[in-house]
Amino acid sequence: MIDRHAHPDASVVDAIIRSRRAIRFFTKEAVARRVIEDLLDVARNAPSNSNTQPWRVHVLTGQRKTALSDALRQAHDDDAHPPLRHMPDPLPDAMRSRQEGFGMRYYGALGVAKSDVRERANVTARNFDFFGAPVGMIFSIDSTLTKYSWLDYGIFIQTVMLAARAVGLATCAQVSFARFQNVIADHLHFPPGHEVVCGMSLGFPDEEAPVNRIDMAREPVRNFSTFLGFD
Ligand SMILES: Cc1cc2nc3c(=O)[nH]c(=O)nc-3n(C[C@H](O)[C@H](O)[C@H](O)COP(=O)(O)O)c2cc1C
Structure with a gap:
């Protein structure tokens, strides 16, 4: 029944969604500006509340990316900024156990012990080198916007x-x-009241790196869904 309505490329979309992974080791192969413009041209079709399109993207490569990474590495090493509280502490139980599962798989694939504070800090620092990717992106938003725009x-x-x-x-x-x-x-001369949402590393994956092959478990549909009125 569903086939009658399906888009002819439905299986391709499924395969792309299912096979995406967070990649943290990249080859040195450059990515052309045109390619990135094309993928942002696809992404700008994303829906937003009242079509407000709250995104602003800085795309960096080469010396401009290195300069930002250097500044961030320095800030990370100085450790003068307060830690980022990007999740509540304590996390709700279900999420905490998934977060622990993430940590075990991630640090396990890197061969870093949970107790090795220094090595874990080095792992975190790689974030600021955009994990060695040729392209780094910084996404920002007008900070007067609410959680719905962050959605x-x-x-x-x-x-x-x-x-x-x-x-x-x-x-x-x-x-x-x-x-x-x-x-x-x-560094990026943000207008006043502009806030970092997140960054992103972009490039071609290093297929040899074990950490690129971690399969982060997902809950089955029945664990997070409630169906009402179907039978
Ligand atoms: C909004 C967001 C922020 C993230 N921040 C980081 C980060 O700072 N460093 C990192 O190594 N991974 C980060 N990740 C990657 C997640 O750890 C990863 O998506 C999750 O473990 C699921 O794995 P998968 O993407 O391979 O399916 C982030 C992912 C999202 C969606």
């Missing part, structure tokens, strides 16, 4: 990641950048 933003960011995946590129969305709002705002 729009999430949809946009997933659309960027899927558009990238469709052309063989890999990504990692990175909230870590938000810790250094001031450094980034200075």
Whole structure:
């Protein structure tokens, strides 16, 4: 029954969504500006509340990316900024156990022990080098907007990641950048009241890196859905 209505490319869309992974090791192969413009051209079709399109993207490569990374690495090493509270502490139980599962898989794939505080800090620092990707993106938003516009933003960011995946590129969305709002705002000359949503690494995946092959578990549909009135 569903086949009658299905888009002819439905299986392609499914495959792109299912095969996207957060990628944290990249090859050095450059990505042409035109390719990135094309994927942002796809992503701008993302829906938003009242079509407000709250996204603003800085795309960096080469010396401009290195300069931002250097400033962020320095800020990370200085450790003068307060830690980023991007989740409540404590997390609700179900989410905390998934977060722990993430940590086990991630640090396990990197061979880093949970107790090794210094090495974990080095792992975190790689975020600011955009994990060695040739392209770094910084997504920002007018900070007067509310959580509903941030919802729009999430949809946009997933659309960027899927558009990238469709052309063989890999990504990692990175909230870590938000810790250094001031450094980034200075560096990119943000207008007043503009806020970092997250960053993103973009490039071609290093297929050899074990950490790129982690399969992050997902809950089955029945665990997060309630169907009412179907039978
Ligand atoms: C909004 C957002 C922020 C994220 N921030 C980071 C980050 O700062 N550093 C990082 O290594 N991964 C980050 N991730 C990647 C998640 O850890 C990853 O998406 C999750 O573990 C699921 O794995 P998968 O994307 O491979 O399916 C982020 C993902 C999202 C959606």
